[in-house]
Amino acid sequence: TDLPGGPALVGYAVPAPGTVLDPAALRESLAGRLPAYQVPARLVTVDALPLTENGKIDRAALPVPTTAPAGPGHRPPYDxxxxxxxxxxxxxxxxxxxxxxxxxxxxxxxxxxxxxxxxxxxxxxxxxxxxxxxxxxxxxxxxxxxxxxxxxxxxxx
Structure with a gap:
């Protein structure tokens, strides 16, 4: 999809009922299984994937990723x-x-x-x-x- 910085690979995940998805753990798991260029730049959690009338994923109805929040690596610069x-x-x-x-x-x-x-x-x-x-x-x-x-x-x- 097109993001503010340009086109990027976005992953959409549907966690199992009653579980909370840990995006960092999912990213780590994907990085261990996929080549680096296939690991999504952003991960979005959704309750369910939107479907068309034919039962296919409705890509146009997927939510647009928000700006990535500051993660554990975000600390004020020091020089x-x-x-x-x-x-x-x-x-x-x-x-x-x-x-x-x-x-x-x-x-x-x-x-x-x-x-x-x-x-x-x-x-x-x-x-x-x-x-x-x-x-x-x-x-x-x-x-x-x-x-x-x-x-x-x-x-x-």
Whole structure:
């Protein structure tokens, strides 16, 4: 579906009656069974899947995912560079805020938003960062640490 940050894979789950779904546990379970690109960027819990008159899932009637809430990785940034990186990550994903230890790809990041993020980092911080680096340094805090270790700034022609 199209989300504020662009197209993303959304998973809809119907918990068994009387149970409460733990999205983090479900995500972990899916990550253990599926390739990373097939793990939904967002998970939405519904009481039942809406059906058409023919008994098929009515995709148009599925609820639109809300902005991902701040999870356990959401803590206030602790230095100026990390704070700026948190804003850049949030902007790239069209989220209101982003914590220093939140994972870019777990919040719906994809190749286009990664390219946007890298471009903004290069422009605003005059620092060398590649899309490949983002797969290693997936959080603002990890990206800040990676950039602190960089020896020379990188200018894109």
């Amino acid at each position: 100026q560079r990390t704070e700026l990186l948190c804003r850049i990550f949030a902007d790239a994903l069209s989220l209101p805020d982003f914590g220093p230890h939140e994972d870019f790809f777990e919040h719906g990041g994809h190749s286009l938003s990664a390219m946007s993020l890298v471009g903004r980092v290069r422009t605003l911080l005059d620092a060398g960062l590649s899309v490949g680096d983002l797969f290693t340094a997936r959080t603002p805090a990890a990206t800040a640490a990676l950039l602190r270790g960089a020896r020379t700034p990188h200018r894109v022609p």
